[in-house]
Amino acid sequence: MRFRLTEDQRALRDGVRALLARRFDRAALRAAVDRPGRLDRALWRELGAAGFFALRLSEADGGVGLGLPETVLAFEEAGRVLLPGPLVATHLAAGRVPGAAEGETVVTAVDGGGLVEWLTAADVVCGAADGAVPLRSVDPLTPLHRLPGGSAAVDPVAVLLTAAEQLGTATRACELAVQHARAREQFGQPIGAFQAVKHLCAELLVRVEVARAAVYAAAVTADPADIAAARLLADEAAVRGARDCLQVHGGMGFTWEADVHLLLKRAWLRTRRAGGGTESEELLAADLLSRAAR
Amino acid sequence: MDLADSPEDAEFRARLREWLGKALPALPPKPSPDDWPGRRAYDLGWQRTLYDAGYADVHWQASPGVRLIFLEETERAGAPYVGAGFVGLLHAGPTIAAEGTAGQRARWLPPILRGEEVWCQGFSEPGAGSDLAALRTRAWRDGDDYVVSGSKIWTSHAEVADWCELLVRTDPEAPKHRGITWLAMPMDAPGITVRPLRTLAGSAEFAEVFLDEVRVPVGHRVGEENDGWRVTMVTLSFERGTAFVGEVVACRRVLGELAVEARRNGRWDDPALRRRLGGLNAEFRALWRLTQWNVSEAEAAGGLPGIGGSVFKLRYSQARQDLYDTAADVLGDASLDTDRPWVHDRLSSLSYTIAAGTSQIQRNIVAERILGLPKGR
Numbered sequence: 001m002r003f004r005l006t007e008d009q010r011a012l013r014d015g016v017r018a019l020l021a022r023r024f025d026r027a028a029l030r031a032a033v034d035r036p037g038r039l040d041r042a043l044w045r046e047l048g049a050a051g052f053f054a055l056r057l058s059e060a061d062g063g064v065g066l067g068l069p070e071t072v073l074a075f076e077e078a079g080r081v082l083l084p085g086p087l088v089a090t091h092l093a094a095g096r097v098p099g100a101a102e103g104e105t106v107v108t109a110v111d112g113g114g115l116v117e118w119l120t121a122a123d124v125v126c127g128a129a130d131g132a133v134p135l136r137s138v139d140p141l142t143p144l145h146r147l148p149g150g151s152a153a154v155d156p157v158a159v160l161l162t163a164a165e166q167l168g169t170a171t172r173a174c175e176l177a178v179q180h181a182r183a184r185e186q187f188g189q190p191i192g193a194f195q196a197v198k199h200l201c202a203e204l205l206v207r208v209e210v211a212r213a214a215v216y217a218a219a220v221t222a223d224p225a226d227i228a229a230a231r232l233l234a235d236e237a238a239v240r241g242a243r244d245c246l247q248v249h250g251g252m253g254f255t256w257e258a259d260v261h262l263l264l265k266r267a268w269l270r271t272r273r274a275g276g277g278t279e280s281e282e283l284l285a286a287d288l289l290s291r292a293a294r
Numbered sequence: 295m296d297l298a299d300s301p302e303d304a305e306f307r308a309r310l311r312e313w314l315g316k317a318l319p320a321l322p323p324k325p326s327p328d329d330w331p332g333r334r335a336y337d338l339g340w341q342r343t344l345y346d347a348g349y350a351d352v353h354w355q356a357s358p359g360v361r362l363i364f365l366e367e368t369e370r371a372g373a374p375y376v377g378a379g380f381v382g383l384l385h386a387g388p389t390i391a392a393e394g395t396a397g398q399r400a401r402w403l404p405p406i407l408r409g410e411e412v413w414c415q416g417f418s419e420p421g422a423g424s425d426l427a428a429l430r431t432r433a434w435r436d437g438d439d440y441v442v443s444g445s446k447i448w449t450s451h452a453e454v455a456d457w458c459e460l461l462v463r464t465d466p467e468a469p470k471h472r473g474i475t476w477l478a479m480p481m482d483a484p485g486i487t488v489r490p491l492r493t494l495a496g497s498a499e500f501a502e503v504f505l506d507e508v509r510v511p512v513g514h515r516v517g518e519e520n521d522g523w524r525v526t527m528v529t530l531s532f533e534r535g536t537a538f539v540g541e542v543v544a545c546r547r548v549l550g551e552l553a554v555e556a557r558r559n560g561r562w563d564d565p566a567l568r569r570r571l572g573g574l575n576a577e578f579r580a581l582w583r584l585t586q587w588n589v590s591e592a593e594a595a596g597g598l599p600g601i602g603g604s605v606f607k608l609r610y611s612q613a614r615q616d617l618y619d620t621a622a623d624v625l626g627d628a629s630l631d632t633d634r635p636w637v638h639d640r641l642s643s644l645s646y647t648i649a650a651g652t653s654q655i656q657r658n659i660v661a662e663r664i665l666g667l668p669k670g671r
């Protein structure tokens with residue numbers, strides 16, 4: 001057992017992080033908020049060229065030939081900067097929909113729960129989206145449609161990659177909370193010296209680290225119960241993390257200008273993917289009985 | 295990232311499993327929880343069995359990964375836990391191994407490994423709990439002895455211990471962390487009075503220890519005089535590192551039993567309860583993975599468990615309490631009957647957020663030492 005990142009995995013993560021820092025910094029994030037519904041096609045192609053969508057395609061098929069663990073690391077980085085777009089659907093379409101792997105074709109999918117992200121901007125939709133009705137999406141960076149019926153089969157890999165994005169967002173929430181707690185002063189000292197604030201930050205980190213272990217392990221085993229567990233813990237880390245981060249920011253946290261609400265809204269949206277966490281809890285409950293029977 | 299055993303690990307696991315299959319049926323019956331001499335004999339007997347089979351020093355010599363396999367497999371097989379050997383094997387022993395002289399190692403370590411001597415931990419005092427460095431038990435030099443007076447509290451296993459790892463104040467003028475010394479005190483020395491304390495679970499797991507001019511030879515000092523705080527910190531992380539590994543495995547087994555019981559008594563049909571059980575499955579799976587992560591990181595860092603142990607302990611102690619609160623919901627009215635399984639465990643789970651550093655103290659540690667937030671005034 002050597003359950004830690006290899007040198008190569010570290011290098012891959014750092015590479016994705018550097019690419020995103022260059023191409024999707026905070027200014028780009030805020031610009032995207034100001035232009036709702038528009039996807040940056042040039043960035044999408046750049047991601048394609050870097051292999052983001054083709055990570056798991058074999059080299060024979062023109063892919064990078066890596067596995068789920070590496071893919072999870074890349075999606076974590078995407079979640080960390082709130083990279084917009086149907087990333088999971090396009091990644092899953094690589095090798096099946098022409099142009100998806102290269103980032104030339106933007107692919108979205110009808111989610112198991114009946115939601116469709118980025119329907120208007122996408123070139124290809126996986127699943128029947130006829131009759132989809134637009135919603136006024138709570139997340140300014142994710143346009144949404146909804147189908148009356150919905151509920152296709154859920155791909156566990158989609159659930160895992162969503163968990164990886166949540167993990168990245170949770171990590172970001174922890175970083176922002178700690179930065180603010182160090183910088184903001186009240187009563188003549190940094191608010192991070194107050195124990196109430198300190199303990200919020202500590203719990204943020206604990207949830208992130210527990211979620212990280214669960215997400216990485218699920219990427220290694222690809223076991224459905226591990227993936228369900230990863231999902232529940234990553235959802236918790238992202239949503240509660242963003243909430244606590246908001247609290248640490250005080251009035252600033254309630255503004256449109258601060259990024260905190262963007263973290264929370266995206267985290268909320270991802271919790272609804274694949275029918276919500278209830279499915280995962282039921283799967284894990286059933287798993288207890290089947291393991292006890294063995 | 296790799297979760298599979300290396301060939302050597304797999305071989306260690308297979309050999310251990312085979313041995314456990316033979317050794318466990320030969321165990322004597324478990325003594326009752328209130329029979330302290332019986333418990334001491336049982337726990338030491340198991341340690342002797344491990345010693346004879348070559349597994350006694352697995353906590354000290356082996357890599358963290360091997361330690362993990364050992365704890366995982368022994369728990370899975372239903373083998374006894376360290377019990378009364380806890381302080382000797384997981385705290386005082388490693389401290390002596392790291393900081394003691396050759397003579398001290400030769401005197402104290404073999405009896406711990408052979409299951410002949412029990413140690414207890416005399417750190418906490420009535421006035422020094424979370425603020426351990428505020429301890430006031432005094433020790434004066436008198437010839438070749440220290441003369442020790444004061445009192446300790448919450449000392450687990452004090453009644454059956456042969457030795458006590460004792461923190462005393464040797465320099466009351468120095469800043470509080472700098473005037474502390476680590477002593478090995480024989481529990482049969484004149485001047486020691488042990489008064490058992492009853493826990494909320496009804497049993498006497500710990501005690502008050504009163505020290506009235508107890509003479510401890512200077513040769514029983516581990517580390518330099520007034521350097522006891524550092525000596526202690528070297529090994530305190532042990533307690534928060536891998537100490538709970540076996541318990542996580544056990545919690546996962548209990549969770550399966552809870553599901554079966556809920557199915558039997560019909561409460562499984564309550565979706566809220568069922569989903570809580572599912573959520574706990576996620577929780578304990580993740581805690582197991584976090585353990586594997588921490589152990590792998592520790593191995594890469596040269597063996598010592600780091601402050602990642604605080605992150606683990608915070609979450610685990612809460613999860614354990616949630617587990618047994620959920621057990622109570624599975625049991626319904628039977629959760630008020632202390633003869634039922636899990637009810638006693640629910641009571642003892644209440645100590646987890648207090649013992650070995652409270653959750654509030656762990657949060658301070660995480661915030662200040664990992665996240666770098668400023669110390670409060």
Ligand SMILES: Cc1cc2nc3c(=O)[nH]c(=O)nc-3n(C[C@H](O)[C@H](O)[C@H](O)COP(=O)(O)OP(=O)(O)OC[C@H]3O[C@@H](n4cnc5c(N)ncnc54)[C@H](O)[C@@H]3O)c2cc1C
Nearest residue numbers: 415416417418423424448449450645648649650651652654
């Ligand atoms: C079952 C059990 C076994 C034990 N075994 C041993 C043993 O063998 N040997 C030994 O030496 N000790 C032992 N202990 C003692 C244990 O280490 C102490 O109980 C623990 O460190 C807390 O100290 P205290 O009880 O004095 O509580 P206090 O320190 O008085 O704490 C009371 C409350 O105040 C909070 N608090 C205190 N300081 C702060 C702060 N700075 N910031 C925020 N909150 C704070 C605490 O979190 C807690 O909620 C044992 C305890 C238990 C429950």
